[in-house]
Amino acid sequence: MIIYPYATGDLIAQPNSYFYSEYHGHEFVLAWRRQRQAVLDKLPEAVAPPPPEKAKPSSRLSTDLLEHALAGDGELREAFVKKFEIHKRVHDGYDHDFRALDRTAHRTYSLYLRAADLFAATHEESGAVRHLNVYLKCLDTLCAVVEDLPRDLAGRLTWHLERERTYIEALLAMRGVGV
Numbered sequence: 060m061i062i063y064p065y066a067t068g069d070l071i072a073q074p075n076s077y078f079y080s081e082y083h084g085h086e087f088v089l090a091w092r093r094q095r096q097a098v099l100d101k102l103p104e105a106v107a108p109p110p111p112e113k114a115k116p117s118s119r120l121s122t123d124l125l126e127h128a129l130a131g132d133g134e135l136r137e138a139f140v141k142k143f144e145i146h147k148r149v150h151d152g153y154d155h156d157f158r159a160l161d162r163t164a165h166r167t168y169s170l171y172l173r174a175a176d177l178f179a180a181t182h183e184e185s186g187a188v189r190h191l192n193v194y195l196k197c198l199d200t201l202c203a204v205v206e207d208l209p210r211d212l213a214g215r216l217t218w219h220l221e222r223e224r225t226y227i228e229a230l231l232a233m234r235g236v237g238v
Contacts, residue, residue, distance in 0.1 A: 061086040063094035066202035071166055074147030075199065088231070095220055098202045105221055106214030108176040119160060120152045125173045129180060136181050139174060140193050147196055149174045168208055171201055172215045179222055191226055198223055 061083045065075050083090070114126035128135040138157045143149065149170040150159035159165070178194035201208070201216050208216060231237070 061090045063087070063090040065196075066094055066098070066199040068203060070200045070203040071148065075196070077196070085236075088227075088236075091227075092224075095202070095224065098205050099217065099220055101205055102217040102220075103210055103214045105218040106211065107218050108172075108179075108215060119154060121149060121167075121170050122173070124153060125170065125177055128177050129173075136177060139177055140181060140190065143174060143178070143193050143197060144189075147200060168201075168204065168212055171197060172212050172219075175201065175215075175219050179219065182226065188230070191230070194226070195223065 065077070111129040112126050114123035114130070118124070124135060125139070128139055138153075139149075142153075142157060148165040149167070150161065151164035151167055151170065152160035154160055175194065175197045178190060178197050182190035182194050198216075198219055201219070205213070205216065
């Protein structure tokens with residue numbers, strides 16, 4: 060039986076590279092479903108993400124930057140997408156060149172959930188597989204720390220895993236892949 064190996068371990072300290080991942084076809088999708096269901100079984104009821112909040116205009120903190128991106132700043136959205144694609148982390152703040160203010164400050168779970176909110180919204184807007192891919196990677200990271208999430212964030216993860224499933228099922232149906 061194939062397992063889904065991408066949502067285990069300390070993925071914040073040691074992010075997945077996903078480099079040269081093996082192809083396992085339908086079995087891989089089934090393993091992904093089993094892994095996600097095992098996480099869902101541990102989680103409370105779904106809680107939808109809050110709407111974008113007013114952010115401080117000159118702040119370089121990720122809490123504010125994510126709010127700006129969610130409110131429609133397309134350049135900032137893509138900066139977060141690109142940064143997560145490469146590093147699989149959300150730092151507590153970024154400078155004007157989008158480099159981490161403190162390279163060791165990357166364990167704030169609420170920022171990963173807000174990034175997931177952003178990646179879901181970005182995928183919904185674009186429909187691009189690239190945006191779905193970064194969303195899945197962010198959810199892998201959150202699934203790996205599920206035991207450490209406070210209840211409010213765990214409910215948000217439930218919402219995202221349900222949303223993720225609808226995106227994947229729609230993609231499979233669109234491609235004519237039955238699993």
